[in-house]
Amino acid sequence: MRDTPVQAGGGRDRASMVAQARQAIEEGSQSFAAASKLFDQRTRERAWLLYAWCRRCDDIADNQDKGGPLGDQGDLKSAEDRVQAIRVLTRRAFAEQPTADPAFDGFGMVADECGLTPDMANDVISGFALDATGWAPSNERDMLRYCYHVAGAVGVMMAKVMDVPEDDGDTLDRACDLGLAFQMANIARDIVEDADAGRCYLPAEWLAEKGWEQGEHALPENRFELASLMPRLIALMEKHEAAARLGAARLRFRQRWAVLAAANIYGAIGRKVLDRGQLAWDRRVVVPGYEKAWHVLTAFGQAIANRSEGPDEPIIWTRHDYRPVAGW
Incomplete structure (x- = not known):
């Protein structure tokens, strides 16, 4: 029997994978789609391929379609089986073997081009594994570790997509901070939606x-009382958002512009939740198109000025502080 040829992307045509990844991001996240268009073509295509993998993993783990309502979660065993399927497909993608799924094949392609590692991918998959076990954070540190797995680790991979070298640890840390900030905005916005699905990401x-x-x-x-917790959560979001802007200052102009635009848009989500108080969950918080355009324009000025002060407190943390410790 003839062996399957080893080839990045599983032998798929790169252009077709990029086209499908672009469709995935436009259907799954208008905010990311808007920011990604500011990248140069090479970075933009790689970002789409990475996003498509993240989106597909999320859909498999939550038994949903393009980030829509959660599907039937079944029992614990079926949830764990879905996570195991993600692990198997991702391993095949790294082994440059066909997966029969363009999102995973595309991930294999971008991993090969940008030097993404299995450890980086496993950190993200660990976030899906936590959800599969019905896990909930006990304290703020737990919440930040969850944010690392589902978003901070993606930020690290995005930095690699933008050619940040492995030995530039501080910039990788700041990319992680941006992911943490994004996820805290998501947590604030989706509290009631998550609770309806039996999930809670606020610390016990x-x-x-x-x-x-x-x-x-x-x-x-x-x-009303729930809204009183939001200043605490959004302040934490803004601390990591400010730290992330220090890392953005080291990127090339178009990369910096795209990152700052995304930071502005996602920061606006968190601040809208805060401003609406107890009414924040009566309807889903969104950033309409005209506001996105304003945030993109503002980011253009910020990228030109390239002055970021960072958070009010000294930065004494790194991305490694949010990786699992023994017994967690």
């Missing part, structure tokens, strides 16, 4: 301060 310690068990925090009668 925060809920205990209000006398709540998990799930009670999202009840309509508790929304």
Whole structure:
């Protein structure tokens, strides 16, 4: 029997994978799609290929379609089986073997081009594994570790897509910070939606301060008190957002512009949740097109000026602080 040829992308045509990845990002995230268009063509295509893998993994793990409503989660075993399928397909992609899925084949291509490693991918897949076990954070550190797995680790891979070298650890740390900030904005926006699916990403310690068990925090009668936790969450988001801007300052102009645009748009989501108070979850918080255009324009000026002060407190953390420790 003839062996399957080893070839990055599983032998698929690169242009077709890029086209499908572009469709995935336009359907899955208008915010990322808008920011990605500011990249140069090479970076843009690679970012799309990376996004398509993240989106497909998320859809498989949550049994959903293009980030839509969560599908039937089945039992714990079926959720773990879905995560195992992600691991198997990703390993095949790294081995330059065909996966029968263009998102995974495209990931194999971008991994080959940018030097992404299995450890980087496994850090992201670990976030899906946490969800599959019904995990919830006990404290703020747990929440940040979850944010690392589902978004901070993606930020590190995005930095590699933008040609940040492996030995530039500080810039990789700041790319991780941007992912952390993005995910905290998502947590703030989706609290009630997540609770409806039996999930909670706010620390149990925060809920205990209000006398709540998990799930009670999202009840309509508790929304006023829930809103009182948002200054704490959004301040943490803004700390990591400010740190991320220091890393963006070291990127090439178009990369810096795209990153700052994404930071502006996702930061706006978190700040909208904060500003709406107890009404924040009556309808989904969105950044409409005209606001996105303004944030892109603002980012253009920020990219030209290229002056970032960073967070108010000294940066004493690195991305490694959010990776798992023994027993977690």
